[in-house]
Amino acid sequence: xxxVEQNAAVPDGSSNGSDAVNGTAGRFVSSAEGTALAYGSLLxxxxxxxxxxxxRSVGCSKSKNASDMPETITSRDAARFPIIAxxxxxxxxxxxxxxxxxxxxxLLSMYFFVLGILALSHTMSPxxxxxxxxxxxxxxxxLLFTQGSxxxxxxxxxxxxxxxxxxxLGISSVVGVWYVLKKHWIANNLxxxxxxxxxxxxxxxxxxxxxxxxxxxxxxxDVFWVFGTNVMVTVAKxxxxxxxxxxxxxxxxxxxxxxxxxxxxxxxxxxxxxxIALLLRFxxxxxxxxxxxxxxxxxxxxxxxxxxxxxxxxxxxxxPALLYLVPACVGFPVLLALFKGELTEMxxxxxxxxxxxxxxxxxxxxxxxxxxxSLANSMQSFDLSTPGRRRHTPSDIYEESSPEEASSKVxxxxxxxxx
Numbered sequence: 001x002x003x004v005e006q007n008a009a010v011p012d013g014s015s016n017g018s019d020a021v022n023g024t025a026g027r028f029v030s031s032a033e034g035t036a037l038a039y040g041s042l043l044x045x046x047x048x049x050x051x052x053x054x055x056r057s058v059g060c061s062k063s064k065n066a067s068d069m070p071e072t073i074t075s076r077d078a079a080r081f082p083i084i085a086x087x088x089x090x091x092x093x094x095x096x097x098x099x100x101x102x103x104x105x106x107l108l109s110m111y112f113f114v115l116g117i118l119a120l121s122h123t124m125s126p127x128x129x130x131x132x133x134x135x136x137x138x139x140x141x142x143l144l145f146t147q148g149s150x151x152x153x154x155x156x157x158x159x160x161x162x163x164x165x166x167x168x169l170g171i172s173s174v175v176g177v178w179y180v181l182k183k184h185w186i187a188n189n190l191x192x193x194x195x196x197x198x199x200x201x202x203x204x205x206x207x208x209x210x211x212x213x214x215x216x217x218x219x220x221x222d223v224f225w226v227f228g229t230n231v232m233v234t235v236a237k238x239x240x241x242x243x244x245x246x247x248x249x250x251x252x253x254x255x256x257x258x259x260x261x262x263x264x265x266x267x268x269x270x271x272x273x274x275x276i277a278l279l280l281r282f283x284x285x286x287x288x289x290x291x292x293x294x295x296x297x298x299x300x301x302x303x304x305x306x307x308x309x310x311x312x313x314x315x316x317x318x319x320p321a322l323l324y325l326v327p328a329c330v331g332f333p334v335l336l337a338l339f340k341g342e343l344t345e346m347x348x349x350x351x352x353x354x355x356x357x358x359x360x361x362x363x364x365x366x367x368x369x370x371x372x373x374s375l376a377n378s379m380q381s382f383d384l385s386t387p388g389r390r391r392h393t394p395s396d397i398y399e400e401s402s403p404e405e406a407s408s409k410v411x412x413x414x415x416x417x418x419x
Contacts, residue, residue, distance in 0.1 A: 030249035038249040038262040039309045053200025054277035070204040078214035082221040093231045096238045105240040112241045113176045116191035120172040123194040128164045138163045191242035200273035211275040215326045222320035268321035272329045297333045304328035
């Protein structure tokens with residue numbers, strides 16, 4: 001959860017070493033128009049992955065493709081995340097203090113080069129499906145790695161793709177090479193937007209309570225590491241990886257070669273974004289054809305981020321964006337639910353119910369008694385693979401309380417056949 005910061009020097013491959021010197025001495029002072037353009041662009045870039053990622057999260061929750069299945073965050077994960085994030089952040093801080101920053105960033109660049117290509121390719125995939133010419137053949141491919149042989153064979157990688165995916169990978173690879181060679185801020189933002197959109201789409205909070213735990217914990221985490229220490233700011237400036245969105249404040253004066261950047265960490269987009277996406281799925285579950293909670297939280301995010309930028313610009317100090325985003329994104333929807341009398345529904349909603357709606361969920365264990373023969377008869381009445389037989393819903397199965405009742409239902413079925 002990198003902070004929102006201004007006047008951050010981000011090295012560019014096309015610039016010389018003096019452009020990346022830390023400190024404010026001799027730094028170009030941007031105009032009011034350039035500053036407004038930078039802040040407005042950061043705000044717009046933050047909104048895009050949240051809006052479209054939330055919409056795509058509804059679709060991916062219904063997808064049958066294993067590669068598009070979301071990762072569910074439970075309350076235990078949410079409680080541990082701030083601790084893990086703090087250890088990771090402090091570990092990076094020590095690495096940058098002890099080892100050469102150049103070699104660390106080289107390793108990170110190669111790592112994020114691969115991740116960025118995959119993320120950008122996945123982001124482009126829906127667009128490519130729409131523009132891909134119908135007359136061109138779309139061949140299917142499969143990348144399969146297995147371990148062992150015979151019955152002990154185990155799949156390590158099983159990735160299915162087609163011609164459209166190969167085109168997306170090719171375009172993404174060009175952007176990746178551009179980023180590795182030049183570290184240009186546009187390539188950085190393309191990867192950053194792809195990471196943020198995929199995060200909002202594929203990371204799902206299971207309940208609103210889990211979201212409150214996660215955002216509350218990261219609220220304390222962000223405030224402590226920004227205001228209590230210089231760790232967050234140091235890592236954000238030293239970390240040459242697409243984990244933040246940047247925009248030059250001196251773009252109007254220096255063009256694409258600008259080097260005086262304002263930055264926004266991806267954590268300040270993804271963390272509130274997955275909560276906003278959860279509220280969109282809650283809106284869908286209400287089946288009222290409204291998106292009240294989604295739009296409320298979305299506007300709350302705009303308000304919170306705008307307040308962050310205003311405070312940062314006023315006091316000329318890096319701000320923990322979650323300090324303003326968490327109260328806004330959580331408070332406004334909760335107050336709305338309280339006003340509409342839907343607070344209980346909101347906190348009882350479970351997003352995992354929407355992920356696999358066809359999967360039965362066993363909420364209680366049925367009472368099992370009787371002889372093996374009567375149990376066999378009851379199981380035969382629920383043979384879903386028999387043609388022409390009525391499919392039973394999970395509730396039909398779990399309502400059976402005794403084998404005798406099941407046997408009576410079998411007898412009725414047999415008498416119907418005689419008629």
